[in-house]
Amino acid sequence: MKNPSKARVGHPAPRASTLGGLQAWLPRLVLAPSVAISLFFVYGFMLWTFILSLTSSRMLPSYDFVGFGQYARLMQNDRWWVASTNLMIFGSLFVVICLVIGVLLAMLLDQKIRQEGALRTIYLYPMALSFIVTGVVWKWLLNPSLGIQAMVRSWGFESFRFDWLVDSDMVIYTLVIAAVWQASGFVMALFLAGLRGIDDSIIKAAQLDGASLPRVYWRVVMPCLRPVVFSAVMILAHIAIKSFDLVVALTGGGPGYASDLPATFMYAHAFNRAQIGLGSASAMLMLGGVLAILIPYLYSELRSRRHG
Amino acid sequence: MPMLEKTSLKKTSLALATTLAGLTMTGQAQANEVEVLHWWTSGGEARAANVLKDLMEAEGYGWEDFAVAGGGGETAMTVLKSRAMSGNPPSAAQIKGPEIQEWGELGLLGSLNDVAEAEDWDALLPDVVADIMQYGGEYVAVPANVHRVNWLWANPEVLDDAGVEMPTTLDELFDAGEAIRAAGYIPLAHGGQAWQDATIFESVVIGSQGGEFYQRAFVDLDPEALGGERMVDALEDFKRLRELMDDGMSGRDWNIATGMVIDGEAAMQMMGDWAKGEFTARGLTAGEDYLCAPAPGTEDVFAFNIDSLAMFRVNDEEELEAQQALARLVLEPTFQEAFNLAKGSIPARPDLDMSEFDSCAQQSLSDFQRTAEEGGLVPSMAHGMAVRADIQGAIFDVVTNYFNDDDMQAEEAAERLVNAAEAASF
Numbered sequence: 001m002k003n004p005s006k007a008r009v010g011h012p013a014p015r016a017s018t019l020g021g022l023q024a025w026l027p028r029l030v031l032a033p034s035v036a037i038s039l040f041f042v043y044g045f046m047l048w049t050f051i052l053s054l055t056s057s058r059m060l061p062s063y064d065f066v067g068f069g070q071y072a073r074l075m076q077n078d079r080w081w082v083a084s085t086n087l088m089i090f091g092s093l094f095v096v097i098c099l100v101i102g103v104l105l106a107m108l109l110d111q112k113i114r115q116e117g118a119l120r121t122i123y124l125y126p127m128a129l130s131f132i133v134t135g136v137v138w139k140w141l142l143n144p145s146l147g148i149q150a151m152v153r154s155w156g157f158e159s160f161r162f163d164w165l166v167d168s169d170m171v172i173y174t175l176v177i178a179a180v181w182q183a184s185g186f187v188m189a190l191f192l193a194g195l196r197g198i199d200d201s202i203i204k205a206a207q208l209d210g211a212s213l214p215r216v217y218w219r220v221v222m223p224c225l226r227p228v229v230f231s232a233v234m235i236l237a238h239i240a241i242k243s244f245d246l247v248v249a250l251t252g253g254g255p256g257y258a259s260d261l262p263a264t265f266m267y268a269h270a271f272n273r274a275q276i277g278l279g280s281a282s283a284m285l286m287l288g289g290v291l292a293i294l295i296p297y298l299y300s301e302l303r304s305r306r307h308g
Numbered sequence: 309m310p311m312l313e314k315t316s317l318k319k320t321s322l323a324l325a326t327t328l329a330g331l332t333m334t335g336q337a338q339a340n341e342v343e344v345l346h347w348w349t350s351g352g353e354a355r356a357a358n359v360l361k362d363l364m365e366a367e368g369y370g371w372e373d374f375a376v377a378g379g380g381g382e383t384a385m386t387v388l389k390s391r392a393m394s395g396n397p398p399s400a401a402q403i404k405g406p407e408i409q410e411w412g413e414l415g416l417l418g419s420l421n422d423v424a425e426a427e428d429w430d431a432l433l434p435d436v437v438a439d440i441m442q443y444g445g446e447y448v449a450v451p452a453n454v455h456r457v458n459w460l461w462a463n464p465e466v467l468d469d470a471g472v473e474m475p476t477t478l479d480e481l482f483d484a485g486e487a488i489r490a491a492g493y494i495p496l497a498h499g500g501q502a503w504q505d506a507t508i509f510e511s512v513v514i515g516s517q518g519g520e521f522y523q524r525a526f527v528d529l530d531p532e533a534l535g536g537e538r539m540v541d542a543l544e545d546f547k548r549l550r551e552l553m554d555d556g557m558s559g560r561d562w563n564i565a566t567g568m569v570i571d572g573e574a575a576m577q578m579m580g581d582w583a584k585g586e587f588t589a590r591g592l593t594a595g596e597d598y599l600c601a602p603a604p605g606t607e608d609v610f611a612f613n614i615d616s617l618a619m620f621r622v623n624d625e626e627e628l629e630a631q632q633a634l635a636r637l638v639l640e641p642t643f644q645e646a647f648n649l650a651k652g653s654i655p656a657r658p659d660l661d662m663s664e665f666d667s668c669a670q671q672s673l674s675d676f677q678r679t680a681e682e683g684g685l686v687p688s689m690a691h692g693m694a695v696r697a698d699i700q701g702a703i704f705d706v707v708t709n710y711f712n713d714d715d716m717q718a719e720e721a722a723e724r725l726v727n728a729a730e731a732a733s734f
Contacts (some may be wrong), residue, residue: 058698059410060393078724079705145556166500166558168712255500255558256712257705272382273701274410 046287053280061276070281080282083260086172087289090261091240093176094183098236099229101180102187107217109188110195120192123185131182135249138178139165142250168258171251175243175259178250183239187232194228195221230297237293241286262286340626341370342634344617345388345401347381352585352650359646363637369630374398392416392620399631403449403618405440405693411618412443418621418628420447423635432639432657434680440693441616449618450638451656453648456672457580457611457688458511458603461566461587466493466575467599474601478515478545481604485552488575496552497574499560502708506690508578508603509546509707515605516542519684522609525725526689529699535726543718547711558712569598578603580613580691584652584668593666600668602675610679613691614656695729702728 056066074080105123109116126134141147142165152160164170198221206220244263251259253268262282270279342364348357354375361371376384381402391397392414403411411417424430424447430438433451441449462474467484470491475481485495498504514522517538525533533539554574557565566586568574577583587598594600602609617638622628637643644655649664654673658680662670679685687693692700706728710721 059407060389060414078709139559143556143558145554163555166555168714252501252559254502254708254712256709257502258709258712268701271386272697274407274697275701 049280049283049287052276053284055277057276057280059274059276066277070277071285073278074281074285077278079257079260080262080265082257083262083265086175086259087241087261089172090175090179090243091237093173094179094240095233095236097176097180098184098187099232101184102232103191105184105188106191106195109192120189124189125185126182127186129182131179131243131245132249134178134182135246138174138181139250142174142177165251166255168255171255171259175246175250179239179243179246183236187236190228190232191225194225198224230300234293234297238290241289241293262289340368340630341372342400342627342630343372343374343398344634345374345376345384345391345398346617347376347378347384347402348651349375349377350585356643356647356650360634360637360643363640363643364630364634367633367637369633397620399622399627400617400619400634402615404614404616405687405691406696407692408440408449408616408618409443410696412448416620417443417448418619418631420450420619420632420635423447423632427636427639429639432659434658434676434685436680436685436687437612437614437656440614440687449616450635451614451616452638453615453644453651453653454656454672454676455580455582455613455615455651455653455691456675457507457613457691458514458578458606458609459581459583459668460576460578460601460603461569461583462576462599462601463569463572463574464597464599466491466572469493470575474599475604476601476607477605478512482548482552484575489552493572494552494554494568494574495576496549497565497568497577498549498553498557499562499565500558500712501561502704503690504562504565504579505708505711506704507580507688508549509711510611510688510690511578511603511606512546512549513539513542514609514611514686515603516545519606519609519686522611523686526703527687527694529695529729531726531729534729535722539722539725540718543710543721547718550711580688581652581654581668581672584666588652588666594669595667600671607675608679608682609684609686610675611686611688612676613688613693615653699729 051063052061053070054065054067055062056064056069109119109123113119142162144150144161144163144166149160149162152162164174202220202224203216206216211219242263243261244267247253247259247261247264253260253264263286266279266282266286269275269282344360346357348354357373357375361373364371376387378384384402388397388401388403392411397416408417429441429447433441437451437454438447441447441451460474466488467474470484470488470493472484472487473480475484488495498508510522510526513525521533521538524530525539562579562583563586565574565577566579566583569577570587570590570592581600584594584600587594592598601607617634619631619635622631639657641655641657641660644657644660645664648655648669652669654662654665654669654676658673658677662673665673676685689695689700689703694700695703703725706721706724710716710718710724
């Protein structure tokens, strides 16, 4: 009754009803468990987190509802604002610098140079490391009494200073350095694939018209790469929001809590400080951040599909 | 090929089935057996925990080890919470300080009053300690050891080289620091992590304003003490300590800082007596190769950090019996001695023979008894003995932010301390 047209598609001939019915139902039957599991373990727990964020839960979940009190407390929490501001700084710099470096590397590698495969591997390889490894390595490099500063000083430049790691105003930029080091090779790979997918004849045509190489890239190639830019931004943005391991390994949130991010804030409060309610509230705000990026993406995806 | 696939599939499903069976089996202490959650996982600690296991087994009880690694026990507490939420807590868990009260409020802890009466814990334990072990007037936990938090450790060769004595007041510490710096050493080794900042802050507050003030500020959370002029003075002394530290301290682990003292790179470190484990692990002798003294200005105060095992409520008769036996054995001399020799702390019962212990531990115990009588025995805020986890966390935030932010004034930090104590929770 509800969907007669669909039923007609599923049953082309009324006589083969049993087999045809099974065939129509089989995919749904097979998918049902995994859909149910996803619904429960992803969306169910999201809902549960939201419910908890409205309670006064401390060490264990309780159902003593306090309205939006936890959100109000979060708004008054200095550390939460430090964490959110840090995410803004870290996220925007990380995405922009990765894109710029990735595009440049991809364009340089695209010039039909020798040993391209080897170079590509070298640039891409950091992505194969865990953020924990990246964090620990950069922690040593940036430590003023062990790493770069100590090395340059030992060369005789006694007044050289590079102590961002221990400077509460600059420490957030050390996270950007390490994260960019890790992810820009991956962005390069994305763009290289995009570049290779562009139809040669367009570029040839532009060259016949007398366009210079930079002009070809700027006017012809870059517009063709728009979908790649979009995917790269999506991936980088969600890496930025979920950044947790890098902070833990590189700075531990310090000095003080100057390099805290919402993810580390949430973990510290929900699990170490017996503040499940407050932690849930911060998790919901992070979810809001992810949705703010995801919804425009899904919207544009769906729209382009309709037009295409 | 198909045959092979079939057998491997069979094997996999069999393996899966056994794992699942295993999962459901573990975690449920069988009758006559205790399951103990703890994070005594470092070499010496694990050996000490084994002593308890052997004692239990000698009396015919089973011991199921539920050790969760991770220094401060944060991972272990997360595991414990998930176990408790699923209605299946272990029989005993390493829970300490005000957290015992929180678990008690949830109605999950069982009474140890029978054992306590039989063994006369009231007479055995100092009142301050006994209070922490009780919820609603009943013993629910048993102390394994006592750590002193307000210690100063030093390398005597570096002190000699700089021509200074072990400082006994904060002023002496700052003077000595200048001389040590001039001699080319780092005066004070420190790790810039929030809990370490709070650990030295607590010693500075006591050293600067005394134990009674500390009690008012961090145990009673009196806003006048937290935000008053005396706190501002203490905060300023605290920030002055930065002059004695090196640039690379941010994020450094405490044992690395102790290593700097051992290697003669730094002269001193303010840290609890678990630092002694690092010295003894290198084969050094207390009083000769390294020195210990109460943190400057705190000789009349003993800031304690007590590890304890809290007992969860069980219904099974036999399990209950095993649990009570465990509680009794923890406080008996055999375990107390073995455990505390390994851990660098002192026994929770003051009546033991201390001849096996080193000079620092002996001093620690005599100070413990003396301060218990004189009222200088205070719970450590930095180690979760004084206030609830959420208030402690809020105080940590203020302390570490103030210590690391060059622009924040002591007055502002004191104000924030008051807010931290008030705004902590519902």
